[in-house]
Amino acid sequence: MTRDxxxxxxxxxLGDSTLILSHRVSEWCxxxxxxxxxxxxxxxxxxxxxxxxxxxxLAGEVEGKGRSADDLAYLRDVWDFxxxxxxxxxxxxxxxTLMRQFLFDAFQSLMLGKLLKSSDKRVADIAEKASKEVxxxxxxxxxxxxxxxxxxxxxxxxxxAALDDLYPYVGEMFVSDAVDAVLIKVGIAPDPASLRADWDxxxxxxxxxxxxxxxxxxxxxxGGKTGTHTEHLGYILADMQFLQRAxxxxxx
Amino acid sequence: xVIASLPSVAQxxxxxxxxxDPEIPVITLVxxxxxxxxxxxxxxLVITITPTYSGCPATRVINEDIVSALNHKGVKNLRLERRxxxxxxxxxxxxxxxxxxxxxxxxxPEAKGTPARCPQCGGDDLERTxxxxxxxxKALWRCKSCLEPFDYFKCI
Numbered sequence: 001m002t003r004d005x006x007x008x009x010x011x012x013x014l015g016d017s018t019l020i021l022s023h024r025v026s027e028w029c030x031x032x033x034x035x036x037x038x039x040x041x042x043x044x045x046x047x048x049x050x051x052x053x054x055x056x057x058l059a060g061e062v063e064g065k066g067r068s069a070d071d072l073a074y075l076r077d078v079w080d081f082x083x084x085x086x087x088x089x090x091x092x093x094x095x096x097t098l099m100r101q102f103l104f105d106a107f108q109s110l111m112l113g114k115l116l117k118s119s120d121k122r123v124a125d126i127a128e129k130a131s132k133e134v135x136x137x138x139x140x141x142x143x144x145x146x147x148x149x150x151x152x153x154x155x156x157x158x159x160x161a162a163l164d165d166l167y168p169y170v171g172e173m174f175v176s177d178a179v180d181a182v183l184i185k186v187g188i189a190p191d192p193a194s195l196r197a198d199w200d201x202x203x204x205x206x207x208x209x210x211x212x213x214x215x216x217x218x219x220x221x222x223g224g225k226t227g228t229h230t231e232h233l234g235y236i237l238a239d240m241q242f243l244q245r246a247x248x249x250x251x252x
Numbered sequence: 253x254v255i256a257s258l259p260s261v262a263q264x265x266x267x268x269x270x271x272x273d274p275e276i277p278v279i280t281l282v283x284x285x286x287x288x289x290x291x292x293x294x295x296x297l298v299i300t301i302t303p304t305y306s307g308c309p310a311t312r313v314i315n316e317d318i319v320s321a322l323n324h325k326g327v328k329n330l331r332l333e334r335r336x337x338x339x340x341x342x343x344x345x346x347x348x349x350x351x352x353x354x355x356x357x358x359x360x361p362e363a364k365g366t367p368a369r370c371p372q373c374g375g376d377d378l379e380r381t382x383x384x385x386x387x388x389x390k391a392l393w394r395c396k397s398c399l400e401p402f403d404y405f406k407c408i
Contacts, residue, residue: 004296022259032316036381036384036392038380039382039384039392040382040384041382042384043385043388044384045307045309046308046309046388047306047307047388048304048307049306049307050303050305050307050308051307053306053307054306054336077301103353114376121337124337125336125337126336128336128337128338129303129306129336129337130306131338132339132408133305133306136383136406136408139383139386140383153365168337169342
């Protein structure tokens with residue numbers, strides 16, 4: 001695998017994860033429990049879609065086949081997506097959406113922190129922009145997880161159920177493979193496995209404040225980063241890609 | 253044959269300082285601090301712009317407004333460049349912009365991360381109602397003296 005082939009895959013992992021999560025979060029638009037939360041979710045989705053544009057635009061440039069960010073977002077099928085399985089999980093209730101957001105934000109803030117020092121300036125520049133936004137996201141999602149976890153008996157029970165349900169999907173964030181090996185060697189990206197200790201510490205602190213128990217079972221679902229997805233991704237793409245498939249090249 | 257003279261770099265800055273932010277029309281693009289460089293490369297004008305937030309929908313409108321304003325000044329050969337690093341910070345907002353924001357009812361960004369006072373009554377007994385507001389750059393706050401809600405321009 002060449003450096004650019006590895007970088008292309010890595011950029012798809014970043015860009016597809018922010019794209020699919022932004023789509024999931026945007027499903028809440030007009031449905032959140034209170035208007036402030038509705039606005040906050042929409043703003044978070046907007047930041048994520050903006051970051052997606054940067055990552056996928058660079059992916060297209062690195063690939064060198066003339067594909068734009070839109071081509072990559074709208075004209076690939078499920079098996080070409082490289083997002084984490086975690087972000088394609090259905091929203092569930094508001095608490096579960098925010099639990100998923102926090103588990104992802106905690107990872108993303110650490111990953112972007114390392115990418116600030118990437119040997120590839122294009123990657124470092126995007127990380128610099130995105131990390132400012134993600135610092136905000138993690139502050140909010142952590143605060144909401146604590147508020148609901150350490151809240152009423154009902155909110156506590158729901159947040160514990162959300163954590164139990166989503167936890168088998170967090171391990172995939174830290175899986176390293178041949179793509180990572182190439183990029184670690186040239187200093188473009190960190191070893192995802194090296195982020196685990198800091199993630200465990202951050203998530204441990206927040207779950208303690210939230211009075212939630214982290215599941216002991218270490219079983220991990222994986223495959224998203226190499227294109228093996230759950231049944232949910234196809235439905236997301238059917239919704240997201242419909243317009244460009246039915247009306248190719250449509251603009252507004 | 254009459255050849256219209258092209259504007260100087262200083263005149264281009266003046267022109268950009270008349271273009272209002274599409275979502276907060278009381279401040280200009282120059283006030284916002286997103287114009288990072290203006291230069292002529294031979295007969296092409298190059299304007300370097302940095303986005304406020306990655307997904308801010310105003311970015312596209314801002315680019316269109318710049319092109320249209322400069323076309324009006326006779327500049328046809330124009331290139332807009334995006335610069336991500338250094339990332340935009342509210343430290344780049346002009347003093348004129350900060351004053352205009354507060355007059356408009358939006359508390360300007362503060363280094364400590366919270367508004368200095370209520371833009372309506374000047375009270376300092378404030379609480380945050382949401383980390384996010386009606387645009388990516390704002391948060392929602394409320395004044396406990398006059399009981400009015402207000403926008404705070406987030407400090408990043």
